[in-house]
Amino acid sequence: MTVRNLFLLPGDGIGPEAMGEVRKIIAYMNEAKNAGFVTDEGLVGGSAYDAHGAAISDADMAKAMAADAVLFGAVGGPKWDSVPYEVRPEAGLLRLRKDLQLFANLRPAICYPALASASSLKPELVDGLDILIIRELTGGVYFGEPKEIIDLGNGQKRGIDTQVYDTYEIERIAGVAFELARTRNNRVCSMEKRNVMKSGVLWNQVVTATHKEKYSDVQLEHMLADAGGMQLVRQPKQFDVIVTDNLFGDMLSDVAAMLTGSLGMLPSASLGAPDAKTGKRKALYEPVHGSAPDIAGKGIANPIAMIASFAMCLRYSFGLVTEADALEKAIANVLDSGIRTGDIMSPGSRQVGTTEMGDAILAEF
Amino acid sequence: MTVRNLFLLPGDGIGPEAMGEVRKIIAYMNEAKNAGFVTDEGLVGGSAYDAHGAAISDADMAKAMAADAVLFGAVGGPKWDSVPYEVRPEAGLLRLRKDLQLFANLRPAICYPALASASSLKPELVDGLDILIIRELTGGVYFGEPKEIIDLGNGQKRGIDTQVYDTYEIERIAGVAFELARTRNNRVCSMEKRNVMKSGVLWNQVVTATHKEKYSDVQLEHMLADAGGMQLVRQPKQFDVIVTDNLFGDMLSDVAAMLTGSLGMLPSASLGAPDAKTGKRKALYEPVHGSAPDIAGKGIANPIAMIASFAMCLRYSFGLVTEADALEKAIANVLDSGIRTGDIMSPGSRQVGTTEMGDAILAEF
Ligand SMILES: CC(C)[C@H](C(=O)O)[C@@H](O)C(=O)O
Ligand SMILES: CC(C)[C@H](C(=O)O)[C@@H](O)C(=O)O
Numbered sequence: 001m002t003v004r005n006l007f008l009l010p011g012d013g014i015g016p017e018a019m020g021e022v023r024k025i026i027a028y029m030n031e032a033k034n035a036g037f038v039t040d041e042g043l044v045g046g047s048a049y050d051a052h053g054a055a056i057s058d059a060d061m062a063k064a065m066a067a068d069a070v071l072f073g074a075v076g077g078p079k080w081d082s083v084p085y086e087v088r089p090e091a092g093l094l095r096l097r098k099d100l101q102l103f104a105n106l107r108p109a110i111c112y113p114a115l116a117s118a119s120s121l122k123p124e125l126v127d128g129l130d131i132l133i134i135r136e137l138t139g140g141v142y143f144g145e146p147k148e149i150i151d152l153g154n155g156q157k158r159g160i161d162t163q164v165y166d167t168y169e170i171e172r173i174a175g176v177a178f179e180l181a182r183t184r185n186n187r188v189c190s191m192e193k194r195n196v197m198k199s200g201v202l203w204n205q206v207v208t209a210t211h212k213e214k215y216s217d218v219q220l221e222h223m224l225a226d227a228g229g230m231q232l233v234r235q236p237k238q239f240d241v242i243v244t245d246n247l248f249g250d251m252l253s254d255v256a257a258m259l260t261g262s263l264g265m266l267p268s269a270s271l272g273a274p275d276a277k278t279g280k281r282k283a284l285y286e287p288v289h290g291s292a293p294d295i296a297g298k299g300i301a302n303p304i305a306m307i308a309s310f311a312m313c314l315r316y317s318f319g320l321v322t323e324a325d326a327l328e329k330a331i332a333n334v335l336d337s338g339i340r341t342g343d344i345m346s347p348g349s350r351q352v353g354t355t356e357m358g359d360a361i362l363a364e365f
Numbered sequence: 366m367t368v369r370n371l372f373l374l375p376g377d378g379i380g381p382e383a384m385g386e387v388r389k390i391i392a393y394m395n396e397a398k399n400a401g402f403v404t405d406e407g408l409v410g411g412s413a414y415d416a417h418g419a420a421i422s423d424a425d426m427a428k429a430m431a432a433d434a435v436l437f438g439a440v441g442g443p444k445w446d447s448v449p450y451e452v453r454p455e456a457g458l459l460r461l462r463k464d465l466q467l468f469a470n471l472r473p474a475i476c477y478p479a480l481a482s483a484s485s486l487k488p489e490l491v492d493g494l495d496i497l498i499i500r501e502l503t504g505g506v507y508f509g510e511p512k513e514i515i516d517l518g519n520g521q522k523r524g525i526d527t528q529v530y531d532t533y534e535i536e537r538i539a540g541v542a543f544e545l546a547r548t549r550n551n552r553v554c555s556m557e558k559r560n561v562m563k564s565g566v567l568w569n570q571v572v573t574a575t576h577k578e579k580y581s582d583v584q585l586e587h588m589l590a591d592a593g594g595m596q597l598v599r600q601p602k603q604f605d606v607i608v609t610d611n612l613f614g615d616m617l618s619d620v621a622a623m624l625t626g627s628l629g630m631l632p633s634a635s636l637g638a639p640d641a642k643t644g645k646r647k648a649l650y651e652p653v654h655g656s657a658p659d660i661a662g663k664g665i666a667n668p669i670a671m672i673a674s675f676a677m678c679l680r681y682s683f684g685l686v687t688e689a690d691a692l693e694k695a696i697a698n699v700l701d702s703g704i705r706t707g708d709i710m711s712p713g714s715r716q717v718g719t720t721e722m723g724d725a726i727l728a729e730f
Contacts, residue, residue: 076560090560120599121485141506141528142561149563152531159567161528163506167521193615195441195455196507198514202524226615230623233598234485250558250591251616258595 002036004318007067009044009060009096012080012089013291015073017299018306021358022071025310028362029323040067044096045075045089045291055092064096069317070284071310072096074291093286097137100282102270103169104176105137105249106312107288109236109256112265114335118344119261121236131239131256132184134177135249137270139169140199142246165199165245170206172273177243178215187219187240191228191248203245225252232256257288264289264302264343265331267309269316283317285309299353302341304331307361330364367401369683372432374409374425374461377445377454378656380438382664383671386723387436390675393727394688405432409461410440410454410656420457429461434682435649436675437461439656458651462502465647467635468534469541470500470614471677472653474601474621477630479700483709484626486601496604496621497549499542500614502635504534505564507611530564530610535571537638542608543580552584552605556593556613568610590617597621622653629654629667629708630696632674634681648682650674664718667706669696672726695729 006026010019029035042060043051051057055075056064064070075089085091096102111119111129119126144162151157174190181188190207192200204222211220223231225248231238232252236259244252257266266289272282287305295301308331315324339360340349352360371391375384394400407425408416416422420440421429429435440454450456461467476484476494484491509527516522539555546553555572557565569587576585588596590613596603597617601624609617622631631654637647652670660666673696680689704725705714717725 085563085566088560094561120487120490122487125485144525147563149567156532157567158532159528159530159562159564160509161562161564163524163526163528165524166517167523193612195453196459196615197524197526198450198512199524199526201450202514202522226619229594229616229620230628233620233623247558247561247612248616250561251594251613254591255594255598255620258598263595 004037005068006037006039007063007070008039008041009072011044011073011075012046012077013074013293013296014301017301017354018303019073021303022306022310024358024362044092046077046080048092049087055087055089056095069313072284072286076291077293101272102284103138104271105135106269107133107253109260111260112262112335115262121259129236132241133253134243135253136173136245139165140246163199167206170203171210174207174210177241178218181218181241185240189221189223189239189242191223191225191244193225265304267305267312269312285313300342301354302343303354303358327365330361333364334360369402370433371402371404372428372435373404373406374437376409376438376440377411377442378439378658378661379666382666382719383668384438386668387671387675389723389727409457411442411445413457414452420452420454421460434678437649437651441656442658466637467649468503469636470502471634472498472618474625476625477627477700480627486624494601497606498618499608501538501610504530505611528564532571535568536575539572539575542606543583546583546606550605554586554588554604554607556588556590556609558590630669632670632677634677650678665707666719667708668719668723692730695726698729699725
């Protein structure tokens with residue numbers, strides 16, 4: 001029987017509640033479909049800091065490295081706002097991304113038709129929206145050195161971060177974008193600030209060269225990242241796949257997520273390179289939303305983003321495409337039926353809590 | 366009689382057409398109000414490159430340094446897309462900002478009531494919107510060194526940019542934000558990525574300390590820049606003054622500008638520190654929009670952003686507050702009367718060209 005190893009890192013805030021609903025789906029797939037999921041669980045973020053004094057322990061890192069896929073909830077909260085920089089909750093997530101070499105972050109920004117009116121944009125601009133943002137996740141200003149605060153004396157300090165991109169890093173993320181565009185509408189828009197940044201100049205050159213060499217069947221466009229942010233707000237449906245660097249990707253994918261009106265619903269996948277022998281990719285799946293400490297523990301959090309992240313896991317880590325499609329369809333059906341958590345509540349809908357939402361999706365699955 | 370020296374840099378694309386309408390207003394103020402404006406004019410961007418092989422000549426830089434204020438149109442266009450990095454059109458603007466030490470970029474994002482329906486956001490979210498974004502303009506990743514592309518051999522290159530902020534740079538921009546907040550709704554939101562960037566950690570600390578020391582009467586909030594982008598889209602009216610670094614400011618002010626539906630209408634001011642002796646600040650005023658090469662030379666460009674930039678010049682460089690108010694009111698009145706350039710045309714309005722729009726505003730002034 002196939003064994004599929006999942007490592008669960010629920011994290012802080014609403015992470016554990018959301019993860020609970022995925023656990024139900026995993027149990028169901030094991031029982032009803034013999035899916036062979038074996039799960040283990042660890043701590044990350046503030047909860048890991050409380051237990052181990054680190055944002056993730058070495059033991060849990062080793063388990064994450066060994067698993068077929070990692071499911072990640074959310075990290076952070078006011079409780080840990082003043083812990084030292086090196087052990088802040090986010091450091092756990094950043095270490096996972098870096099050590100597992102998860103260079104490709106896939107962030108779909110889709111607008112569920114049932115929720116088009118929840119967007120702050122006019123419904124006709126977002127209804128049916130389906131963008132895939134491919135964000136480079138292991139390079140750029142997030143990890144470049146030097147990264148430090150220097151004391152200059154006289155009460156003056158200097159904060160330094162370094163944006164670095166090498167040709168191979170740009171090539172491989174561009175490759176992911178072009179490959180995925182071929183499975184969609186065959187269009188890629190690459191965003192950088194080549195008019196100001198040398199890394200942007202290189203980014204632009206390498207994406208252009210990669211396109212010319214291997215993917216000239218895909219339609220490629222370049223846009224300055226600031227103009228890209230504007231265009232996302234002005235006319236988001238003009239985009240199919242967007243490829244951009246770590247920091248621009250952070251900003252632009254959040255803006256895109258908010259456009260959909262479905263922030264609590266958006267999943268993401270972070271993938272490594274295929275292993276030379278086995279072809280397997282290391283992978284981590286996490287909701288785009290944060291830990292929402294204000295509503296944690298109340299049983300009202302929306303588990304959809306976490307469940308949709310598990311659907312991406314089925315698709316990208318295990319090739320269970322039918323199951324992934326079915327799970328995504330189950331989410332859409334439940335929304336169509338008018339069942340809502342508080343964050344997406346609208347007049348005439350029925351408001352439910354976290355577990356009822358999970359149950360409803362499982363019943364549809 | 367007062368002499369007020371203005372240096373005009375119309376630049377490329379629609380820059381010269383838009384500047385033409387400001388020239389009419391200057392002439393009128395000289396004649397009717399004895400304003401004493403003395404103007405000189407230079408080249409910047411692609412047009413400077415064509416004439417001198419540089420994005421701005423040293424002679425024109427000297428004139429910009431000597432003037433009381435610089436009025437800047439726009440730079441760039443496909444004609445100069447492949448000129449060398451050092452002499453690309455944007456280099457002229459960046460040199461002006463750096464050499465004049467214009468560290469404080471003021472970008473109001475206001476929504477003209479007559480245009481609320483032109484926003485891609487729901488009208489109730491933007492109607493009456495009035496945000497002031499204060500962007501640091503002479504530091505950060507725009508100017509930090511090293512900034513280069515290194516050849517690593519083996520077909521590999523490395524693109525490097527450096528984000529650097531010193532305490533004094535953060536202090537002075539925070540001071541501008543707090544001062545201006547006091548003339549508005551007394552609220553400042555500071556945005557950075559302290560969870561990922563050391564410069565963000567320092568930014569956060571210095572803004573907090575500056576607030577505590579000198580501006581504790583102003584309400585201060587901190588937000589991560591990615592969350593800030595989201596909140597701008599979700600509920601823009603929650604903000605009064607936003608203060609942020611050069612790169613985040615570039616992105617966030619463009620998103621904010623687009624929200625208003627009034628992109629072609631938004632002005633900006635870039636200010637230096639007050640001179641120790643005279644109290645005068647160096648200053649440059651420019652529209653937020655670009656050079657729009659596709660419509661250049663057709664007489665259809667919207668001159669409002671350029672005219673509104675001149676209103677900021679009256680206010681900030683010359684203390685002509687009554688005149689600035691009157692010019693801004695004239696713009697609003699013309700819009701209320703249903704006169705529109707093509708970019709903001711709506712059913713039932715009357716479409717006019719660049720000069721007619723300028724004339725209409727002048728007639729109302
Ligand atoms: C939590 C934080 C470190 C992270 C990031 O900046 O990448 C988050 O904003 C994200 O987008 O996943
Ligand atoms: C033209 C370009 C260099 C500039 C910038 O990035 O600052 C522009 O986008 C702006 O916002 O003024």
